[in-house]
Amino acid sequence: MTLDPKVVETLKTITTATLTTVLLKKGLRNVWLRGAMPLKPGQTRLVGPAFTLRFVPAREDLATPASWGSPISTRAAIEEMPEGCIAVVDSMGVKDAGIFGDILCARMQKRGVAALVTDGVVRDLHGVLDSGLPVWCSGAAAPPSVAGLTFVGWQETIGCGGVCIVPDDVVVADSDGAVLIPQALLAEVVEESVEQEKMEAWIVTEVERGVVLPGLYPMNEETKARYAAFKAKGN
Structure with missing residues (x-):
């Protein structure tokens, strides 16, 4: 193949x-x-x-x-x-x-x-x-x-x-x-892995600016909303 x-x-x-x-x-x-x-x-x-x-x-x-x-x-x-x-x-x-x-x-x-x-x-x-x-x-x-x-x-x-x-x-x-x-499973794993990497990269930037882990990793609803807003800006 x-x-x-x-x-x-x-x-x-x-x-x-x-x-x-x-x-x-x-x-x-x-x-x-x-x-x-x-x-x-x-x-x-x-x-x-x-x-x-x-x-x-x-x-x-x-x-x-x-x-x-x-x-x-x-x-x-x-x-x-x-x-x-x-x-x-x-x-x-x-x-x-x-x-x-x-x-x-x-x-x-x-x-x-x-x-x-x-x-x-x-x-x-x-x-x-x-x-x-x-x-x-x-x-x-x-x-x-x-x-x-x-x-x-x-x-x-x-x-x-x-x-x-x-x-x-x-x-x-x-x-x-x-x-x-x-x-x-290759196609869906690739697609979801790209998103996972983007999400985790954003989480790292949040950690670097002092955000605490509870509610950040894993995300609660408020954090999900902030991440969605971040992506909506074309990031």
Whole structure:
């Protein structure tokens, strides 16, 4: 799936914190991927459709170095990744086996993959950082993936960081982590998030001028009226 560039640019201005608030109002509480934090400080907020990959526990006859050359392998999956996607990898939260290293991340970067997001870890840390691929993960570990995981497929529904991810759901990742937006809710979430950001920016200006929090955040009727007047002036 290719996202509307206008939607992408809008979402790049919306924090994941705001998105979780908007999604919570819609009844979706479980949208923040546990363990998927920026590998490098200062990474730009990124947006893209999810390209999913799945690992299961290691089984000695399947999780071998020879499996890296199998048709069902992380290498094969990377060659299917479309430009602009965010690779979301279910690593079961395993932290002692690195799912991708420098060579695989360099290839993903070359293919135009926007980012790698996983609840697991990477390996070859310096090389991964040098690849230029933005990564959200739980850290780094020296052992390869087959030391603790078996790769089983891609572009299927997965669980990553305790969150259900369907291929082509939208992922937004920033300094607070990574958040899922269900594809069917994308348009309304974007619209409501823009308004939420405007409202919260106005609330911050009110706080800065000394307004007390009760009645301001959340707004009471008087505050809502003042905010409506503010917007009516074209702000």
